[in-house]
Amino acid sequence: MLHVVPGAAANQNSMIFARRQIDSIATRGIDCQIFFLETRTSLFGVFAEIRRLRNTIRSFAPDIVHAHYGTVTSLICAVCTWCPLVIHYRGSDLNPNPGVNAFRAGLQTLFSQISVLRARGVITVSAQLRERLWWKRGKAVVVPSGVDTELFRPILQSSARAKVGWRDEDKVVLFNSGNTEKSRPNKRLVLAREAVAQAEKIFGKIRLEVLDGRAPPDQMPWLINASDCILMTSANEGSPNIVKEALSCNVPVVSVRVGDVQERLEGVFPSFVVNEDPKVLGAAIADVLKLDIDSNGREKIIPLSLDALTDETVSIYRTVLNRK
Numbered sequence: 001m002l003h004v005v006p007g008a009a010a011n012q013n014s015m016i017f018a019r020r021q022i023d024s025i026a027t028r029g030i031d032c033q034i035f036f037l038e039t040r041t042s043l044f045g046v047f048a049e050i051r052r053l054r055n056t057i058r059s060f061a062p063d064i065v066h067a068h069y070g071t072v073t074s075l076i077c078a079v080c081t082w083c084p085l086v087i088h089y090r091g092s093d094l095n096p097n098p099g100v101n102a103f104r105a106g107l108q109t110l111f112s113q114i115s116v117l118r119a120r121g122v123i124t125v126s127a128q129l130r131e132r133l134w135w136k137r138g139k140a141v142v143v144p145s146g147v148d149t150e151l152f153r154p155i156l157q158s159s160a161r162a163k164v165g166w167r168d169e170d171k172v173v174l175f176n177s178g179n180t181e182k183s184r185p186n187k188r189l190v191l192a193r194e195a196v197a198q199a200e201k202i203f204g205k206i207r208l209e210v211l212d213g214r215a216p217p218d219q220m221p222w223l224i225n226a227s228d229c230i231l232m233t234s235a236n237e238g239s240p241n242i243v244k245e246a247l248s249c250n251v252p253v254v255s256v257r258v259g260d261v262q263e264r265l266e267g268v269f270p271s272f273v274v275n276e277d278p279k280v281l282g283a284a285i286a287d288v289l290k291l292d293i294d295s296n297g298r299e300k301i302i303p304l305s306l307d308a309l310t311d312e313t314v315s316i317y318r319t320v321l322n323r324k
Contacts, residue, residue, distance in 0.1 A: 001025065001032050001317070002062035004053070006073045009036040016217045017145040017241050018068040018088075024146070024310040030317075033060050040072040053080045064121075064317055069093055070112030078118035084320050086121035090145070091238025091259070094124075094132040097186060121320040123313070125239035126260035141316055144239040144260065146309035147301055152221050152248035154298065160226035164219070171203070171289050174227035176211045176242045191233040191278060195254075198282025203289050224249045229288045233281070234258050244304055247297030254284045264304075268297045 003022045007014030019034075026032040035056050039045030057065065057080060066086045067077040070093030077085055093112045097105050113134045116122055122140040124130040130140045158168055166172060175192045189210065196208045208231075215223060224230065230246040230253045237259030244264060246253050253271040255261045265271045270291045272284040302308070 001030055002035060002057065002060055002065045003032060003068060004035045004037055004065060004073060004077050005068045006037045006040060008038050009034075013213060013215075013217060015068065020148055020306060021068075021146060021310065021313070024306050025313060028310065028314055030314070033062070037073050037076065046072065046076065050076055050080055053077070057081060057083070064320060067115075070115065071108040072111055074115035074119075075111040078115040081118075084120040085118055086123065086316065086320060087116060087119045088123045088125075088143075089129055089133075089238070090125050091129065091240075092186070092236070094129055095236035095238065097236070121316050123316065126263075128259060129238045141312075143309055143312050143316070144244070144304055145241055146306035147241070147244045147248045147304055149248050149298075149301065149305045151218075152224070152245045154250045154294065155221065155225040157226060157228075160222045163222045164226050166209075166226050171206045172209050172227050173199075173206055173229045173231050173285060174209050174211065174223060175231045175233075176240075178213055186235050188233040188235055191276065191281070192231050194278035195231065195233065195281035195285060198278050199285035199289070200282075202283065202286035206285070206289070220245065221249065224251050227251055228292070229254055229285055231281075231285065232256065232258065232261060233276070237261070239264075244301055247295070247301040250294040250296070250298050252288045252291075252295045253297075254281060254288060256281070264300075266300075268295050268300055271295055271297065 005015050005018050022032050022034060035053055037049055039049050064084045064086055065077055065081045067074045068088045070089050074087045116136050122136050123143050124140050125144045127142050130137060130142055133140055161168055173196055177187050177189050196206050200206050224246055230251055232243055232255035239260045243253055243261055255273050256276045257273055262273045265273050270288050274280045274284050
């Protein structure tokens with residue numbers, strides 16, 4: 001399998017969920033090679049990447065090319081590949097993106113939609129995202145990004161706080177604002193700050209800890225376990241990984257209705273999915289902090305473990321190869 005992943009190979013934070021999935025696929029005895037698509041915005045750079053990808057395909061001779069994102073990544077794969085193509089749509093490649101110029105956003109969506117015509121296998125991380133496909137919607141398979149339940153496991157909060165340098169007496173709400181290299185208004189940090197301000201009127205002093213994409217991947221389990229609550233306010237998501245990682249750590253989540261979060265949090269307590277209103281979000285945060293207990297999220301996340309969803313992905317590969 002040749003896995004085509006957008007981003008620089010040296011940036012260990014980039015597409016970490018895809019890298020973990022590929023590592024897990026390799027444990028099934030499948031020969032995996034990763035092609036990092038490092039240039040997607042420069043026209044000359046894109047042509048150079050097309051040549052480089054074609055050369056890699058010739059030398060590696062994969063049975064399947066798996067594009068781990070839509071937009072330019074999937075389109076380049078559709079142009080370059082003469083072997084079966086699997087496209088994995090993950091969120092902003094099909095969802096509206098308010099942080100991007102309207103013309104550019106329209107092109108990205110068009111690239112994602114056109115490339116699906118060339119795909120023999122189509123994966124989306126949520127049912128909501130599958131509904132955005134113009135073609136092959138009925139053939140698309142929903143497979144969320146899996147959670148490494150050994151890495152993301154419950155850790156005593158005091159131990160986690162000692163690791164990350166937070167005080168035991170603080171009440172901390174953790175918010176993932178996305179990559180600092182890009183404008184991410186989709187995450188709605190302003191709404192998160194307003195919600196915490198409302199929660200403080202009910203509960204008292206709360207610290208909003210904002211992740212900006214620079215935390216090393218191996219620090220994330222400690223940061224999540226050190227938190228009292230995870231806050232999600234995004235306008236659009238596919239299947240947000242931090243929510244599933246929080247569930248695996250038994251850390252409560254407060255979220256707006258976005259992506260597959262409502263499905264993921266069904267039966268999880270304490271956790272709340274509420275309206276996009278700072279007062280309502282704030283009240284939910286205050287309720288979680290008052291309860292001051294772990295959630296039962298881990299028992300709900302086991303079907304979404306990395307191992308379980310790797311088996312589903314390998315099953316899709318077999319189906320694709322049997323269509324020859």
